[in-house]
Each structure stands twice: as C-alpha cells, then as structure tokens.
Amino acid sequence: MKIGSYDLAANNLYADMQSMSNQAQNRIMSDSKVDRNVINPTSSNFADMLEKAIDNVNELGQTSKEKVTAFEMGDRNVTLADAMIAKEKSGVAFEATVQVRNKVLEAYQKIMQMPV
Structure with missing residues (x-):
C-alpha cells in the first residue's frame, strides 16, 4: 500500500525511517555552525x-x-x-x-x- 511517495509495507517502513533519520543526522552534523550542545542541550560530562x-x-x-x-x-x-x-x-x-x-x-x- 502506498501513501504519497512512501511504501507502507512493514519491511520498507523501517528502512524508510532509518534512511530519513540518517539524512537528518547527516544534515545536522554537516552544518559546521551547530554546536553539539544544541543537538542535546541536556548532555553534560x-x-x-x-x-x-x-x-x-x-x-x-x-x-x-x-x-x-x-x-x-x-x-x-x-x-x-x-x-x-x-x-x-x-x-x-x-x-x-x-x-x-x-x-x-x-x-x-x-x-x-x-x-x-
């Protein structure tokens, strides 16, 4: 079953979610202006x-x-x-x-x- 451009089959849904998560993390990490504490402001040593x-x-x-x-x-x-x-x-x-x-x-x- 397809909704929009996403396939809702159980196997493909998980792969799509992982792909989107990786893309979002790569986009955040590639931005040199982003401080690590902005990503997780509660992180402390x-x-x-x-x-x-x-x-x-x-x-x-x-x-x-x-x-x-x-x-x-x-x-x-x-x-x-x-x-x-x-x-x-x-x-x-x-x-x-x-x-x-x-x-x-x-x-x-x-x-x-x-x-x-």
Missing part, C-alpha cells in the same frame, strides 16, 4: 557532574564542621538546631554519594563480567 556533586558534599561537610565548632565554642549566632541541621545535611549528602559510588562500581563489575 559525567565527570564534571560528579566533581560538582563531590564538591557540594565537601562544602556541606565543612559548613557542618564550622557550625558545630562555633556552637561548641559558645557562639551565640549559631543555635543547636543550626548545628544539628547542618550535620544532618552533611550526613545525608555523604550517604547519597556513597550510594552513587556503590551503584557505579556495581555497574562496572557487571560490565566487566559480560562475555566479549
């Missing part, structure tokens, strides 16, 4: 994202340590609640980081066990 997350966890830990020390030294600007909340935020962030690390290691081990 995993290493950069991981570094930012670890820096954030480190910052939360430092803030927690500073608030606890300030409270222990008798600073009236830092309440017990402030110190406890900062400590909990730091602990939750650290635990989340450990869980991400565990999942990455688990995925790596599964990939390494795959037959080649």
